[in-house]
Amino acid sequence: xxxxxxxxxxxxxxxxxxxxxxxxxxxxxxxxxxxxxxxxxxxxxxxxxxxxxxxxxxxxxxxxxxxxxxxxxxxxxxxxxxxxxxxxxxxxxxxxxxxxxxxxxxxxxxxxxxxxxxxxxxxxxxxxxxxxxxxxxxxxxxxxxxxxxxxxxxxxxxxxxxxxxxxxxxxxxxxxxxxxxxxxxxxxxxxxxxxxxxxxxxxxxxxxxxxxxxxx
Amino acid sequence: xxxxxxxxxxxxxxxxxxxxxxxxxxxxxxxxxxxxxxxxxxxxxxxxxxxxxxxxxxxxxxxxxxxxxxxxxxxxxxxxxxxxxxxxxxxxxxxxxxxxxxxxxxxxxxxxxxxxxxxxxxxxxxxxxxxxxxxxxxxxxxxxxxxxxxxxxxxxxxxxxxxxxxxxxxxxxxxxxxxxxxxxxxxxxxxxxxxxxxxxxxxxxxxxxxxxxxxxxxxxxxxxxxxxxxxxxxxxxxxxxxxxxxxxxxxxxxxxxxxxxxxxxxxxxxxxxxxxxxxxxxxxxx
Numbered sequence: 254x255x256x257x258x259x260x261x262x263x264x265x266x267x268x269x270x271x272x273x274x275x276x277x278x279x280x281x282x283x284x285x286x287x288x289x290x291x292x293x294x295x296x297x298x299x300x301x302x303x304x305x306x307x308x309x310x311x312x313x314x315x316x317x318x319x320x321x322x323x324x325x326x327x328x329x330x331x332x333x334x335x336x337x338x339x340x341x342x343x344x345x346x347x348x349x350x351x352x353x354x355x356x357x358x359x360x361x362x363x364x365x366x367x368x369x370x371x372x373x374x375x376x377x378x379x380x381x382x383x384x385x386x387x388x389x390x391x392x393x394x395x396x397x398x399x400x401x402x403x404x405x406x407x408x409x410x411x412x413x414x415x416x417x418x419x420x421x422x423x424x425x426x427x428x429x430x431x432x433x434x435x436x437x438x439x440x441x442x443x444x445x446x447x448x449x450x451x452x453x454x455x456x457x458x459x460x461x462x463x464x465x466x467x468x469x
Numbered sequence: 470x471x472x473x474x475x476x477x478x479x480x481x482x483x484x485x486x487x488x489x490x491x492x493x494x495x496x497x498x499x500x501x502x503x504x505x506x507x508x509x510x511x512x513x514x515x516x517x518x519x520x521x522x523x524x525x526x527x528x529x530x531x532x533x534x535x536x537x538x539x540x541x542x543x544x545x546x547x548x549x550x551x552x553x554x555x556x557x558x559x560x561x562x563x564x565x566x567x568x569x570x571x572x573x574x575x576x577x578x579x580x581x582x583x584x585x586x587x588x589x590x591x592x593x594x595x596x597x598x599x600x601x602x603x604x605x606x607x608x609x610x611x612x613x614x615x616x617x618x619x620x621x622x623x624x625x626x627x628x629x630x631x632x633x634x635x636x637x638x639x640x641x642x643x644x645x646x647x648x649x650x651x652x653x654x655x656x657x658x659x660x661x662x663x664x665x666x667x668x669x670x671x672x673x674x675x676x677x678x679x680x681x682x683x684x685x686x687x688x689x690x691x692x693x694x695x696x697x698x699x700x701x702x703x704x705x706x707x708x709x710x711x712x713x714x715x716x717x718x719x720x721x722x723x724x725x726x727x728x729x730x731x732x733x734x735x736x737x738x739x740x741x742x743x744x745x746x747x748x749x750x751x752x753x754x755x
Contacts, residue, residue, distance in 0.1 A: 259571045266568040270559040313557055322555040324521040326572045327544035469521040 256328045260336025261343070267313045275309070275344075278302045279351055286356040287363060292371050295356040296349070296379040303348035304386035305406070307341045311399035320469045331461045338391065338457055345383040349376060370438070377442045384449040385409040388456035395463040470533045473497045473619045473651040479517055479527035486675060488513050491527070493670045493680035497618075498648035500641060502666035502683070503655035504740065506748045510675045511655040515623045518653075519549065532618055545573070548612025552624040554604035558597035562590060565607065566614075573615035581614035602633035609640065620644065620652045626661050634658070638665045659740040669740070673747055683740075690738040693730045694719045704729065710746025721746035 268275065282302055286295020314320060323333055353376060357367050386409055393405025433440070474495040481488040488510040495501045503511050516522040518529050520536050529536040534543035556565050562585065570576040585592060588606040590599065599607060605625055612620055620641070626634045638661055644650050656662065662669065662683065670680040679686055690709070696717040705711065707729060708720040721738060722730055738746075 256572075262571065263568050266560070266564060267557055269564075270557075313559075317555065317557050318553065319555055319557065321521070321549075321551055322569075324516075324519055325544060325547065325549040325555075326569075327541045327547075328572060329541060466523070468523060469516070 256332040257336045257339060260328060260333050261340040262336075264310045264337050264340040267319075268309045271309055271313075275303075275306050278306060279348055279355075282352060283355050283359055287359050290360065290363060290365050292356050292360060292367055292375045293378060295360075296352050296375040297382055299348055299352040299356075300345065300379040300383040301386065303345055304383050304390065307344065307387055307390060308394060308399045308403060310337060310340070311394040311402065315399050324469050330464045334395070334460045334464055335457060338453065338460075341387055341391070342453075345380070345387070349379050349383070352379070373442065374438065377445050381445045381449055384452055385412075388452040392456055392459045392463055395460045395467070471496055472530075473532055474501075474518070474653060475528070475530040476514070476518065477528045479514065479529060480525045481513055481517055481522060482525050483513075486510070486513075488517070488672075488675045489677075491672065491677050493677070495619075495651050495653055495668065497651050498645055499667040500645055500652040500654060500665050501668040501670060502659075502662035503653060503670050503672070504657065504659060504662065504744060505672040505678075506657060506744065509748075510672045511657075512623055514672065515621055515653075515655060518621065519544075519547075546616075546618040548609070548615075548617030548620045550605055550608040550612065550620070550622040550625050552627050553601070554596060554599075554608065556596045556604075556607070558595070560596050562592040562594055562596070562607065565596065565611070566592075569611055570614070576615045578614075580616075581610060584610040584613050602629050602636075605629070605633075605637070606640075609637075613644075618650055620650065620654075622652065622654045624655055624657070626656055626658050634661060641665055657744075659744060662740055671744070671747075673744075678747060686743070687738065687740065689724050690721055690743050691724050691727055691730075692719055692736045692738045692742055693722055693733040694736065695733040699733060710748075712746070 279299060279302070282295050282299035285298045286292060289295070314323070353372060357372075360367060386406055389405045389408045390402065394402035396402065397405075472494045474493075476491055476493050479488065479491040486508075491510070491514055493501075503514065505511050513522060517524050517527075518531065518536060520529075520540055531543035532546055536543050556568075560568065566578070566581055570578070570581075582592070585607075588603070588610060590603055590607060590610065596604065596607070609620075622641075625637060629637065641652050641654070642665060645652060654662075654666065666683050668681065669683050669686040671678040671686070679689070693708075694717065697713075700718055707726045708722055711718055711720040721742060727735065
């Protein structure tokens with residue numbers, strides 16, 4: 254078993270006593286999906302909520318002064334960081350799978366029909382939003398700790414609003430490239446996946462650098 | 470390999486504090502006490518050894534491995550006990566084993582169970598249900614389970630009652646009995662060292678004051694006592710620390726300077742005396 258996987262398992266054991274609380278945060282988005290009669294809305298909320306719980310590992314580590322345990326384990330700091338990202342991505346994917354099963358069940362009961370395209374677009378949007386939140390949050394947690402680092406979660410929200418503002422004020426129709434992307438769902442999804450991977454790579458490298466320079 | 474821990478010219482600068490050129494070696498099979506008053510740099514030294522702080526300069530080798538370049542190898546056979554527990558409060562003891570054992574190839578589950586039994590720790594208990602002494606024993610049990618060759622303990626006895634302290638010292642003495650294990654043990658309870666340590670490294674105000682055999686350390690100093698009229702300026706300059714009373718004084722001096730104090734009452738110094746007098750840096754106090 255590689256050290257990265259061992260590190261991810263250690264993170265799981267940290268949040269294991271809080272699994273019920275984390276599961277509870279997945280219930281509310283089901284209600285949102287039902288009210289809005291939209292799978293996309295439900296999944297977006299679910300991924301936003303689960304992203305908020307990624308600070309648990311940092312909070313528990315801080316509360317128990319466990320940085321000392323991490324400091325004595327025979328494992329590279331880069332492996333610790335990658336292990337934590339992997340654990341958090343697994344958490345996100347688990348929440349996504351749960352939501353992609355639970356939300357359609359509720360929506361179907363309410364008489365809504367859901368196409369394959371709805372599933373795919375909701376999944377890609379969910380992954381994108383989760384990545385957008387976590388790639389900013391995690392380096393923030395590593396640098397400033399679980400309380401101060403939480404503020405980094407709002408960077409994507411601000412970025413989102415600014416992007417929307419820029420798009421509405423700029424002549425989108427005149428950009429041929431943007432027009433092609435927006436009107437091609439497959440291309441849009443592909444770009445989202447590439448963007449997610451790139452964001453995670455940069456975020457991981459930043460977090461490793463922060464941890465390597467951090468004094469415990 | 471004869472030296473399990475080698476620290477050479479280790480320095481670290483903080484705002485308002487500097488650890489300067491700390492050098493010492495701990496041979497295998499022995500216990501070394503790392504002493505000094507609060508804020509002298511003991512924990513900083515230990516954190517630098519563990520690469521939890523970034524050193525300004527110097528070199529640290531743990532079991533022959535550089536603590537930064539070969540961090541994983543260095544930590545594979547290293548056990549550490551801090552003054553407080555570093556496991557999640559919510560973990561059961563069995564969860565502690567599950568979480569930590571994966572990182573050590575030579576983890577021995579049977580040995581862990583036996584050690585828990587010996588320390589009277591129930592595996593079904595949560596970490597937060599254990600007393601401070603028991604939590605310390607849990608950290609020790611983990612280190613014993615992968616047969617850590619070098620144990621580093623940072624103020625393990627602070628906050629422990631005398632019975633638990635005595636028990637810990639007994640455990641450490643047993644641990645080094647086979648000649649294959651070593652212990653670096655930081656404390657400001659010097660009475661513990663009189664009993665358990667073979668070597669002493671004394672850090673005062675970030676500077677290395679002494680590193681060597683315990684007996685040599687104790688033998689290097691004497692307490693001299695005399696009346697007020699016997700204290701001259703010349704003698705005062707040779708004193709490492711002095712305590713004045715209305716009727717006279719007592720002072721710490723180097724054994725090599727003892728000839729000049731032959732007319733005074735001379736007594737052996739304890740580790741406590743040496744630390745207290747030298748920490749005052751020759752200041753007079755009443």
